[in-house]
Amino acid sequence: MSARDLFTFRNRHFTAGVGIIAAMLIVTAIAGFIVLPFAQPWVQFANFWDAICSAAGVPQRAANVTAPEQTKRLSEVVLTSHTLSRPSQEAIGRGATLAQRCAICHGPTGISRADSPNLAGQYAAVIYKELHDFRSGARTNAVMSPFAVNLTDEEIADLSNYYAYLPRLPAYHPTPQLPKPNIVIYGAPMRGIAPCGACHGSLDNKTGSPWLEGQSEAYMKAQLEAFAGGERRNDISQQMRNIARALTPQEIEAAAAYYASQPPDIVKAVD
Amino acid sequence: MLANRKLILAHFWFAFSVFGVALTLGAWQMFIRSPIGTWLSNPELYYRSLTAHGTVMGYVFPTLVAMGFGYAISEAALEQRLVGVRWAWAGFWLIVLGSVMAIIPIALGRASVLYTFYPPLIGSPFYYIGVVLVVVGSWIWVALMAINLRVWRKAHPGAPVPLAMFANVAGSYLWAWTAVGAALELLLQIIPVSVGLKATIDAGLARVFFSWTLHAIVYFWLMPTYIAYYTIVPRAIGGRVYSDTMARISFILFLVVAMPIGMHHTFADPQVGAGFKFIHSAFTALVALPTLLTVFTICASVEIAARLRGGRGMFGWIRALPWDNPMMLALAFSFVMLGLGGAGGLINMSYQLDASIHNTQWITGHFHLIFGGAIVIMYFAIAYDLWPHLTGRELIDLRLIRTQLWLWFIGMIVTTFPWHWVGILGMPRRMAYFDFGHPAIAPQALSVTFSAFGGFILLTSGLLFLVILARGMRAPQADAGPYRFAIAVHQPATVPVALNTHALWVALMIVLTITNYGYPILTLALTEGTSVPAVYVGAQ
Ligand code: HEM
Ligand SMILES: [Cu+2]
Numbered sequence: 001m002s003a004r005d006l007f008t009f010r011n012r013h014f015t016a017g018v019g020i021i022a023a024m025l026i027v028t029a030i031a032g033f034i035v036l037p038f039a040q041p042w043v044q045f046a047n048f049w050d051a052i053c054s055a056a057g058v059p060q061r062a063a064n065v066t067a068p069e070q071t072k073r074l075s076e077v078v079l080t081s082h083t084l085s086r087p088s089q090e091a092i093g094r095g096a097t098l099a100q101r102c103a104i105c106h107g108p109t110g111i112s113r114a115d116s117p118n119l120a121g122q123y124a125a126v127i128y129k130e131l132h133d134f135r136s137g138a139r140t141n142a143v144m145s146p147f148a149v150n151l152t153d154e155e156i157a158d159l160s161n162y163y164a165y166l167p168r169l170p171a172y173h174p175t176p177q178l179p180k181p182n183i184v185i186y187g188a189p190m191r192g193i194a195p196c197g198a199c200h201g202s203l204d205n206k207t208g209s210p211w212l213e214g215q216s217e218a219y220m221k222a223q224l225e226a227f228a229g230g231e232r233r234n235d236i237s238q239q240m241r242n243i244a245r246a247l248t249p250q251e252i253e254a255a256a257a258y259y260a261s262q263p264p265d266i267v268k269a270v271d
Numbered sequence: 272m273l274a275n276r277k278l279i280l281a282h283f284w285f286a287f288s289v290f291g292v293a294l295t296l297g298a299w300q301m302f303i304r305s306p307i308g309t310w311l312s313n314p315e316l317y318y319r320s321l322t323a324h325g326t327v328m329g330y331v332f333p334t335l336v337a338m339g340f341g342y343a344i345s346e347a348a349l350e351q352r353l354v355g356v357r358w359a360w361a362g363f364w365l366i367v368l369g370s371v372m373a374i375i376p377i378a379l380g381r382a383s384v385l386y387t388f389y390p391p392l393i394g395s396p397f398y399y400i401g402v403v404l405v406v407v408g409s410w411i412w413v414a415l416m417a418i419n420l421r422v423w424r425k426a427h428p429g430a431p432v433p434l435a436m437f438a439n440v441a442g443s444y445l446w447a448w449t450a451v452g453a454a455l456e457l458l459l460q461i462i463p464v465s466v467g468l469k470a471t472i473d474a475g476l477a478r479v480f481f482s483w484t485l486h487a488i489v490y491f492w493l494m495p496t497y498i499a500y501y502t503i504v505p506r507a508i509g510g511r512v513y514s515d516t517m518a519r520i521s522f523i524l525f526l527v528v529a530m531p532i533g534m535h536h537t538f539a540d541p542q543v544g545a546g547f548k549f550i551h552s553a554f555t556a557l558v559a560l561p562t563l564l565t566v567f568t569i570c571a572s573v574e575i576a577a578r579l580r581g582g583r584g585m586f587g588w589i590r591a592l593p594w595d596n597p598m599m600l601a602l603a604f605s606f607v608m609l610g611l612g613g614a615g616g617l618i619n620m621s622y623q624l625d626a627s628i629h630n631t632q633w634i635t636g637h638f639h640l641i642f643g644g645a646i647v648i649m650y651f652a653i654a655y656d657l658w659p660h661l662t663g664r665e666l667i668d669l670r671l672i673r674t675q676l677w678l679w680f681i682g683m684i685v686t687t688f689p690w691h692w693v694g695i696l697g698m699p700r701r702m703a704y705f706d707f708g709h710p711a712i713a714p715q716a717l718s719v720t721f722s723a724f725g726g727f728i729l730l731t732s733g734l735l736f737l738v739i740l741a742r743g744m745r746a747p748q749a750d751a752g753p754y755r756f757a758i759a760v761h762q763p764a765t766v767p768v769a770l771n772t773h774a775l776w777v778a779l780m781i782v783l784t785i786t787n788y789g790y791p792i793l794t795l796a797l798t799e800g801t802s803v804p805a806v807y808v809g810a811q
Pocket of ligand 1: 295297298299321322325328329386635639643686700701702726727730
């Protein structure tokens with residue numbers, strides 16, 4: 001007995017094994033690729049081939065569906081965790097020069113004395129994305145937009161690298177540290193809200209999410225309300241809008257007050 | 272005593288030690304996300320634990336049990352010297368190295384990606400390379416099993432391969448081929464991103480590769496259990512295998528139909544065509560066949576034992592069974608859990624019903640019942656049965672063994688029944704935190720609490736198991752004689768070549784993989800623009 005006696009149709013086990021499997025395959029393929037597609041009255045197929053392609057999962061572009069008209073600009077920035085990850089000293093130097101015009105609001109050390117965001121030590125990818133969004137109009141602000149419209153790609157990168165390079169200093173008006181509210185560490189699972197801390201530090205950080213410790217309370221509250229109301233819409237895939245819409249006013253208050261009260265040196269050090 | 276007892280003991284001890292650790296983590300997970308635990312405020316720790324638990328229980332533990340048992344079978348069933356002992360040790364040490372390499376980044380929080388990898392989530396390369404080493408170590412075992420069988424065939428041309436070895440080699444081939452899916456995913460997709468050669472990954476394709484592994488791996492886990500059903504239990508309870516042919520058919524059926532069905536794990540995935548999902552679903556229905564054959568054959572074999580012991584009547588024979596024999600007890604528990612879990616599996620495998628339990632706690636309840644219950648309880652039985660032949664000492668405390676098995680059975684029922692139930696109510700799996708104060712899930716608090724208690728019963732049982740084995744190393748010496756497998760009512764003098772070799776079935780397995788996976792993998796691999804940015808664990 002050898003392989004030659006087995007792999008031949010004279011061997012009834014071979015014939016039966018191969019035959020049954022082939023029959024199964026053919027029957028299930030006919031059912032899966034022809035019968036079942038046509039059994040769905042709500043889908044129309046031009047012909048058999050169309051049905052087979054659909055069941056096989058051939059990538060197709062639906063001809064009669066047009067993308068909804070986009071009235072407002074959306075963010076076009078693509079971020080990966082490598083975006084701007086290795087800045088050169090020259091880039092930081094150029095950024096420092098450019099940053100002089102930002103200092104009036106964001107502070108000479110990157111710590112704002114007004115309710116503009118602090119930028120010192122913010123992740124480069126975050127500043128990079130916001131500047132791009134201000135420039136493209138995906139995010140608008142009466143004061144900020146005019147500064148951003150004329151920046152070149154390189155200037156945006158340099159500014160981002162410069163601010164990321166600055167040391168994280170305490171807020172201009174430090175307040176006593178508050179305990180973590182539930183919304184920051186647990187989120188609200190029953191309302192589909194992930195914990196703030198899962199992206200913005202405290203628990204973990206995700207690419208493109210700023211760390212928030214020591215930011216102005218008024219600023220953060222205003223941004224959450226703008227996300228919830230849809231005035232701000234440059235968050236990729238509505239990540240922040242979906243959350244902000246589901247937050248209660250109390251949760252917005254609690255999250256903003258908590259982050260504002262934190263010293264920046266507790267930002268989870270990963271770099 | 273078995274000549275390779277050191278090798279086999281090394282496999283078993285490493286397997287059962289990591290099992291003990293992972294079991295503790297499992298019980299902790301259950302507790303910490305139940306209403307009786309106070310939440311740690313840090314899901315990151317939960318996911319580290321979950322990754323470690325899944326990696327050990329899914330990859331390291333069952334693989335080592337199958338390997339150790341496989342070496343024992345090769346030596347005892349073929350009654351020949353084990354060829355390639357040094358290679359076997361090399362395989363073992365690769366697995367130890369791989370496990371350590373994988374566990375360190377998990378412990379450091381650098382690889383909290385769960386054992387299913389979940390790209391585009393990307394962790395430390397050491398984690399993935401560790402897993403690859405575990406697989407490579409086990410492939411050495413696959414090769415050794417094939418080589419040993421070959422050597423035996425040369426010496427016994429045309430003779431029927433002993434059933435235990437036939438099944439063991441079938442299991443090893445199944446593993447060799449099914450591991451290829453995850454290996455491709457790791458080597459072609461994940462590791463290049465993890466070491467920084469690429470920053471994007473085709474997560475849909477990765478899921479399809481993983482499904483290639485994910486179904487048949489459960490049959491690889493199952494193999495030692497089924498081998499024990501057929502070749503240990505009847506001998507241990509004084510019966511005969513009802514049909515040697517039926518047993519062989521079951522094992523070759525596993526080889527053929529366990530592989531091309533993995534897409535039942537991607538029913539909810541948009542990147543796979545519905546036609547392929549249907550084919551996989553239909554073939555999944557077929558995989559019940561070898562299990563039904565096995566249940567029938569084993570029940571018949573057990574009945575033979577009972578009647579030999581004087582059992583009478585339609586069902587009266589059940590009372591005549593040796594219920595104080597741990598092997599009998601383990602088999603009965605295993606069958607009950609297999610039956611219940613199998614019924615649940617019918618829901619998972621059907622395209623439509625699956626939608627209602629997809630990604631809920633039902634799934635975790637289901638695989639704990641089948642894998643942790645029906646399968647692992649037979650791993651215990653295998654260890655108990657082999658132990659005297661590995662240590663040269665007797666396992667005297669049968670009562671303790673029975674207690675351990677009872678606890679495992681009760682613990683598994685108490686854990687998994689409520690676990691299924693909350694899944695039906697919609698509780699998602701792989702969540703680190705549940706707000707039981709919320710009125711919508713407050714009613715589930717009680718069920719989850721029961722599960723947590725069940726977890727502690729299981730932990731107790733698992734620790735007891737380790738204690739029994741450890742005490743078995745110091746018991747009085749006793750010669751257990753040569754290790755024997757069960758014989759059939761009609762022990763075959765010749766077996767048709769198709770049922771004495773694996774080639775035809777391995778060929779069908781590969782062909783079906785190509786027909787059922789080839790097109791989806793090719794289109795996904797060739798379609799542009801399907802990759803997404805990787806999300807690095809712990810990165811900015
Ligand atoms: C003390 C007994 C055990 C308890 C309490 C337990 C508990 C758990 C829990 C809570 C999860 C996570 C479920 C989720 O959140 O999705 C889990 C996952 C898992 N368990 Fe267990 N387990 C136990 C024993 C076992 C055993 C005996 C095995 C198999 C040998 C096993 C294999 C697995 C696997 C493979 C996973 C999947 C991990 C993942 O989803 O990434 N467990 N277990
Ligand atoms: Cu499966």
